[in-house]
Amino acid sequence: KAGVTQTPRYLIKTRGQQVTLSCSPISGHRSVSWYQQTPGQGLQFLFEYFSETQRNKGNFPGRFSGRQFSNSRSEMNVSTLELGDSALYLCASSLGFGASGGTYEQYFGPGTRLTVT
Amino acid sequence: DQQVKQNSPSLSVQEGRISILNCDYTNSMFDYFLWYKKYPAEGPTFLISISSIKDKNEDGRFTVFLNKSAKHLSLHIVPSQPGDSAVYFCAATPNAGKSTFGDGTTLTVKP
Numbered sequence: 001k002a003g004v005t006q007t008p009r010y011l012i013k014t015r016g017q018q019v020t021l022s023c024s025p026i027s028g029h030r031s032v033s034w035y036q037q038t039p040g041q042g043l044q045f046l047f048e049y050f051s052e053t054q055r056n057k058g059n060f061p062g063r064f065s066g067r068q069f070s071n072s073r074s075e076m077n078v079s080t081l082e083l084g085d086s087a088l089y090l091c092a093s094s095l096g097f098g099a100s101g102g103t104y105e106q107y108f109g110p111g112t113r114l115t116v117t
Numbered sequence: 118d119q120q121v122k123q124n125s126p127s128l129s130v131q132e133g134r135i136s137i138l139n140c141d142y143t144n145s146m147f148d149y150f151l152w153y154k155k156y157p158a159e160g161p162t163f164l165i166s167i168s169s170i171k172d173k174n175e176d177g178r179f180t181v182f183l184n185k186s187a188k189h190l191s192l193h194i195v196p197s198q199p200g201d202s203a204v205y206f207c208a209a210t211p212n213a214g215k216s217t218f219g220d221g222t223t224l225t226v227k228p
Contacts, residue, residue, distance in 0.1 A: 004160070033215070042121075042206060042220035043161070056215040090160050104149045104210050108160030 002027065004093050004109035012115045018079040021112045025072050025093030031055075032074040033106060034066060037088045046089075049074055078114075086116045120144045121209050123219035130226050136194040138222050140207035143188060147209035151216070152181060152192045155204045164205075165192070197226045 005024045013019050025032050033056075034046040045058035049068035066076040072093070078085055092106035122141045130136045138152075148169040153161035167174040167181045167190065174181050180193045194201055204223050208216045 035218075040220070042123075043208075043218040045215050045217065048215055058215070092160070104151060104216070105163045105166060106151075106216065107163065108153075110158070110160050 004091060004107055006089075006091050006109035006112050008112060009110065010113045010115075012117060013081050014117050015081055015083060017081050018077065019081060019114060020075055020077045021089055021091075021114075023074045023076075023091030023093075023109060025074070025091075026107055029093035029095055029107070030072055031094045032068055032072060033092045033094075034074070034076050035090045035092065036060075037090060037111070038086075043090065046076065081116045083116050086114060088113050119220075120147075121207060121217045121219040123205075123207060123222045125222050126220070127223045127225070130197045130224065132199055132226055132228050133196045136192075136197045136201065136224055136226065138192045138194075138205050138207075138224065140190050140192075140219055141188060142190075142209050142217075144209065144211070144217075145188070146211040146214075147217075148212055149210045150181070150183060150190050151208045151210070152179075153206045153208065153218075154201075155206065155221070161206055194224075197224075199226050199228050202226050 007022045031050045033048040035043040048056040052068045063079045068074045088111045090111045092108045094106045151166040152164040154164050155161040165179045167183050183190045204221045206221045208218045210216045
């Protein structure tokens with residue numbers, strides 16, 4: 001099975017611009033989560049989608065948004081970029097969502113390294 | 118308030134010895150715990166997990182111990198190998214909820 005893929009792998013943007021990152025989950029996985037990792041920090045949860053619905057949301061401003069398509073692929077968008085948004089953005093997929101009977105193990109993509117100048 | 122804490126940012130161990138990575142949590146609603154390993158320039162990789170109904174889970178060289186009363190879990194790697202050198206994250210999940218990750222511990226296994 002192919003793993004989780006993320007595009008692009010690297011991105012350089014300037015302050016004020018907006019960016020869209022893409023994630024393709026493992027085939028058959030219906031849950032997709034997004035995380036932000038900054039140097040010295042753990043993985044900060046952004047949001048989770050399951051069957052095109054946002055199931056959980058982290059404590060990030062409204063500039064961060066996401067969506068999931070019917071084929072489970074997901075995108076996240078960051079508008080009005082700030083210098084502090086420079087980070088590694090990780091996407092993770094899993095079989096299910098909590099009580100739906102899925103497992104909790106997540107499978108991560110390689111991440112998108114976003115640099116805001 | 119950080120709900121999942123890995124108090125040791127780094128750990129150095131000699132090859133062949135035991136590595137013990139620790140993790141503390143505060144939320145009693147967490148009922149599933151996971152460890153992930155991360156190499157540079159790669160995403161985290163799932164390593165091992167444990168449900169709150171158990172106190173130990175073993176997979177080869179890796180064993181996770183859970184002490185619910187102390188809200189503490191640990192990952193034991195025996196014997197440690199140089200290829201185990203990576204950043205290790207613990208994560209905790211409540212039922213039907215989102216995973217909360219610690220800040221990670223960088224393990225270095227010296228040959």
